[in-house]
Amino acid sequence: MTLAAQILLHGFGPRYDLPIATALYLYAAGGVVFISFVLVVLFAGDRVGPNATEYPRRAVSWLVPIARSPWPRIVGGTVGLIGFLTVVVAGFFGSTNAFYNPAEYVVWIYFWALMVILSGLLGNLWYLFSPWTAIYDALARVVRIEPVWKLPDVGVWPATAAYFSFACLELTTGMANRPAIVAIAAIVYTVITLAGMFLFGREEWLEHCEAFTILFGIVARFGPLETDRDEGGKISAVYVRPWGVGLLKPAPSGWDRVLFVILMLSTLAFDGISATPAWQDFTVALKGYWLPLGAFGLFAVRTFGLILLTVAFLLIFITFMEAVIYLGQRKVDLKATVSSFALTLVPIALVYNAAHNFSYVVVSSQYLIPLLNDPLQKGWHLWPAVASFTPNFALAQASTVWYADIVLIVLGHVIAVFLSHLRAGERFRTAQRALLSQYPMLLLMVLYTMTSLWILAQPITRES
Template sequence: MTPIQPEVLTMRLKRFCILAASAAMPLPALAHSFAAPYTLPVPFALYAWGACAALVLSFVIIGLMARLPFMHVTSVSGITPAKSATSSWLMPGALLAALRMAGVLLLALCIATGLFGTRNPFANFNMTFFWIVFVLGFSYLVALCGDLYGVLNPWRTLCDWIERLLPSAFRARLRYPAALLGYYPALALYMAFIWLELFGHTTPRSLSIALLLYTAIGLLGAALFGKEAWFRYGDFLAVFLRLIAMMAPVRLLHGEPGTSPTIRMQWRMPFTGLLEQEAEHVSLAVFVLFMLSSTAYDGMHESQPWSEFFWAGIYPLIAPIITAGSKQPFAVAARVFHHWQSLALFLSPMLYLLCYLVFLKLARMLTASTETVRRLALRFAFSLVPIAFVYHVTHYYTLLLSQGPAFFRQISDPFGLGWNLFGTAGYAAQPILLDANVIWHTQVGLILIGHVVSVYLAHIEAMRTFRSAYRAALSQLPMLLLMVGLTAAGLWILSLPIASGQVALPTAAS
């Protein structure tokens, strides 16, 4: 028998690993917008140039009209909207209590249906409710209606209930080291959550176990550091949704401690919440950057260019070590590929942070500012939230339309046992399918709008920081380049063909 040449073995190994990695992916549903190969109406370069040109034009218009913004900049620490909120709506305490109880019951139902219900992920209530209704739909509702999660957080409600029985249960045993840790606990849990989405191959049972684990972590954190500290710094869902809620035209104001529980809804100009405060810790800025990088990574990690980058660029460098040191090189190569995928996810915010700091350094040099780069990073971090949010929407809103209608059927039969509690078990959940042209142009429009809003917010922040229209405009030139780069990259990622063709709904509904 003719011996196989090393380069032939390497090529066969690479092909096998690509097939194995593709075969290992669950196949229930598509995660991205285009279920079939889609040809753009015009070359991608025209979309990229057009979007970037529109962004530059927006920057020029914002700079010229900086004296007439929809808000008046009064200080570095805050803003005064052009029209202060004159009306508000008080949510009665009874309604608030009912909604909080409903949140706990839905959490309990999610856990119970995953543990004891059908194993079919498409028929199980917890998969649709958690990944689609909550992670997607609720985050979009928060962007419109304010920080509802801060009001209805089921884990915080559990703490309140336990505290009624055991008044000292959540009295802080340790003082939370906010200056040292900041939001790093929430960031670590956020990274674990995204990893579970992308690589955890979630089933109804494993989702329930993850929710139980998250519940245990939350109760333990609240017991150690107190409720206020944990749900501010440690609960990643609270941090994530609180950032999104800062864009909302509604501010939710809690009643004074010791009074009956009430929530007052106060109107404000959209997006101004992002200018009312700044990131108080570097970890919160990194959290915002991970909101960006994780969505971009999700769009890229199964694309053809990404697969080719590893198998044609990185793998040949380590192939001799694998083939020489293992009796099962195919299995080892597949494991290396999966480890590489996870490592790239965890390193993605660091790459974004590096780019962010480089452009801020350029802005500091252009303006000869005495502000440190760290200080500038904290000041401008929230101006990136609209970009992160529109990335989230453009990547996943089609899932809400296609998979969301199943909720109405499953709520009547959450365990898949043939029940019909609300008379909707026979509901023919027809997915809402949009034309590929509509999806693509919607994505282009959303990404452009998100970046224009971020350019405006960054310019207002620059006016407050540099105290001069000229220096503010000068400082924003590097940030404009960053926004242009993010716009082009975001559109490019959305247009990439998927290497494996399919991604599981449970692991890609972030």
């Protein structure tokens, strides 16, 4: 099978899913609205005050020795390093056809799509698998490393910029399906990250400048695992909690963090929107501006589209938050309130990511298996048993995908509405104020969820 190089969805690879049938889309959209009003009626008067965001959790004592053990990090870090080396070696020495290069699968499917999904379900997997912390920690065992400089007060703006750059690599540069470019990007980012960790301190760099640490930290807040640490930083307890409630835990506030969450939403949405007829019409309407730019033109119009979508999402969010605060009728810190409510949108981003990438993960990921026999396409026979492996499409049948999409989207919406309700109760302190403040937030979440459904229902188009 050859790769259709023009398709730049998900970074690389063909798309196996069908647009959701119209009847199902209308049913899901109507259901979202109906269920939202049911939730509002049921939640009215429920849980207000400072304790509104408290949630149940159960200690799991048998996980404590595992969490304290160095072996999960050692094994995970080794796997992460192997993945990184695969990207570099295969990127430079493997096939230039993305479909036959393991580097593409490792980056765009196993890391970017699958690890985000699994981290939302299980917890922060990046904490285990990051190759950069693995390298740093291994070196720190043999060499004393002290920070050279103090990192200025930059918030997470550097991480936000890095995340945006990564999104551009995937969605707008047209380079995501070029293994050598991906390998170069991986090396450059590794050098920057390691240099930053050595010069400014491991935790300082990771918590402010490393995009994936910030991203997976947010995603893991949705996950079911939570730890307590003692004064020495050692894990003292491990808990399981309901999915999503971790997003209610106190978190740093700031417009940089709000923008990071908005970018999570907008980049995912752009990935889907860029395959719709509406996007094609948009690029055709602007062709007078970008065609004269030649080879740079498509990158320019796509990046412009991504920035436009991000700004639109941000402005819409802030507008609705102003309405939330106004109706909440209580003087609150704007930045802290906006930051805390931004996290309640994360479930919508995560379920759309899972729905959008469902068939990509369950089908395209299997194409890596036959490549294990000859990963660099040199005529090797490392594992002949897998050479003739053909992917199983059982989970990619349209009806299965559609049903999974609807279930995921609606569940994510319900969780987001519930979290937002609890946050409003904590912020605005009375049932009446909390309920009033939730009407604009509910409308915003219905709009975001409808956007997700609309994208999934659009005919799939291809740029040419």
